[in-house]
Amino acid sequence: MATDVYVSATLRMFTGREPVVEAAGSSVGEVLKDVAASHEDIRRILFADEGRLRNFVRVFVNDTEIRGLKGLDTPIQSGDTVYLIPAVAGGASGKNTPLIPAERSGAVEFSDRDLERYSGHFLLREAGVKGQKRIRAARVLIAGIGPLGAEVATVLASAGVGTLGLWDHRKTELPDIKNLIAFTERDLKRPRTAVIKDRIRNICRETAVSVFDYEISPDNAQETVTGYDLVIDCTDNFKSRYLVNDACFFAGVPYVFASLYQTEGRITVFKNDWSTQTPCLRCLFPEPPERNLVPTCSQTGIWSGLPSIIGGYAACEALKLITGSGITLEGRLLSVDPLNLTSRLFHVDRNCSCALCGESPSVRSVQAVDYDDFCNLREPDNVPPVESITVEDLVRRIENHEPLTLVDVREPHERAVHRFRQAIPIPIGQLARRKGELNPAVDTIFLCKEGKRSILAINTLREASYTGPMFNLKGGLDAAKDIVFSNEAGWL
Template identity: 30%
Template sequence: MNTENRYQRQLQLTGFGKEAQDKLANAKILMIGAGGLGCPALQYLAGAGIGTLGIVDFDTVTITNLHRQTLFATADIGKPKVEVAAKRLKALNPEISIITYPTQLTNQNALDIIKDYDLVIDGSDNFSTRYLVNDACVLLNKPLIYGAVMRFEGQVGVFNLESNNLKTNYRDLFPTPPDAVSAPSCNEVGVLGVLPGIIGTWQASEAIKIITGIGTPLVNKILTLNLLNNTVYEFQLAKNNQLQKEMPKDKNDFLSFNYDWFCNKNLQNIITVEAFDKLRKAEKCSIIDVRETDETPIISEFETQQLPLSCFRESITEINFNTTVVLLCQSGQRSLKALELLKKQQPSLKVFSLEGGITEWKKQIKSEHYEQSQT
């Protein structure tokens, strides 16, 4: 196949040419999230001939994705996003390599995944991943192209790239994450399908500019776009020295930083032992134990249903839950993961995760008995 023909329309651009095309062919770009932003960004980057595209996404295609996630078709519902995306992109441009990571990006795997890439594009859909990706890019000194959308408004910017002795990142723009209630997700408040199309494409354009060295990228800037009234603003970022204290300083710090806690994720869905006992006595709720079947202690004090996390996603489709569901595990971590899965599949349910898990419950019950026997 004639490569020159494939890229002819960009090769003929003034200031582009073969040298720029070679830079694209040698570039390795990592896309975090194959969703509303990831789909259009990946499509144009593959088309432009980026040599290696990495895609991180643990999710599967759902019908609500299709109005904006342009790499997926109705027949793809239920399939892993990275798998479908890789196939589509490979069909679009067989000359490039695509590496898929069908996993959730965490502070445990982020540095290993990101270190092999020249540039990272953030198309994630939650604050804890956004802060995590930002911090990993700062530690590894990788340029990060930020994009975010909500309803009719989008933001795009370039972080962690030095210009005029200034190098800013996401924490300079937003030092403190909002709580989940004050900054709802697209799942809750919606987004116009074309908006991530525009912002994701804009991110791809910034990536191409940075790799090839053409034009002026949005370094140390944040651009906002409002689709309803067509207003565009560009804001200049400044270094926030206060935030240095809060950021992980090195790899070990990063590995032990709790991003979910930092971002108050699902805080409103976490239920204390005391509140849980009140709730289960007051109304009929489904109490689900998401531990694996061989784990102890066994719960005999109240009725539970066992749905181990390892097959939770599959098993919840077949079960009729009560309107209120409480998920519990050993310490309250896995039940949070189950909570996300269940909320996504059955958004009408009221779902809670037991804080501290069954360990905390048993501990408090024991101390209550102790207090009672003392009085």
């Protein structure tokens, strides 16, 4: 019996870009083994050495996670679909109680101008005057003001949220402009928070804006989220995501989780309300992926329009929580893949052995966690350092006709941007299998976009017992852009 296995965008580099693969088997374990047999590169991603399914990948049969069924022994029926949903740097359908109590929203008074501005909400039973007063009384913090966070901030300011906190330490870069209309050429190199603060001023002068222009860290996370009614996590790295989750947990602040990867987005709500027994991020994904296994948005790209779609969903969740309207994503994960016209809701249960909210928690405070260690950001002690060469060195060696092999480990579609013509293309997921194509008698130089995946490539080949000399191109193709462009018709 053939079963469809839906592969999240994060993992498609290991399945030849296919969003759905067919596999045979009468249980989830058999189906996954069949996927690993037909797509060899995905085996080490799904399974640890001892054959255990890795913790950062969640497997669902239809909308139910297999941990709530029979795990890998869960039987597969005809017509079932298996979903592989890994963590990305990303319920209860009962009554949704408003986050903002009537005592606070009751003090809000609207001007004639407000009455006209918000008339569209007043007409809706789900908002009404009471709901709009709650929106005005709400204090919402947005962590990460990239394209996703900027969209959320813009929608919430338009909706009339009274207080917005903007938390980001980075400046506006050219790719931000491609991803969202909120950023313009005039904003380049300005702090993202300053750009969006100006934009909010132009949308609604009544919205008070606080800017937190420091990097999210264990020393500041809890203090920053405290005092907000709701946090929206739009960050783009695992360390910030687990920090925001843990800080919100200890501060008892609910939060909306929104994430993007290439063409896919995910949204959920973590209520941090013990009476509802709903999960936290660590229940859903107990641990982040191994170092460099899931590339960041800046390394893999984002489909235009996706930040607005997912940001719109996240802002909508925030407004539902504030007003107590509709059914929220509490206890459920919404996965949206507009390119493949796929959108699914998955149930997420609280994990009684969760390190944070479980019965015997090991995480006791934000300061007590080494997030660099937990997120595998530290260089392991026992791995020999990777030797790097600069672009200038590489150019000199090519021009001197020195014997060397260049390997481009980016995905095939990335190589259309700029490339070294003489580089052998071997995507990182295929390296271990294709190591026979390399010559251990000469230096092999690995390159990728930023010079990070190429380090992972070298360590992957070391693990696969490749013994030839290997070097990393420092800074990757990004560092070589000027030379590649200026030598278009030359040796490149």
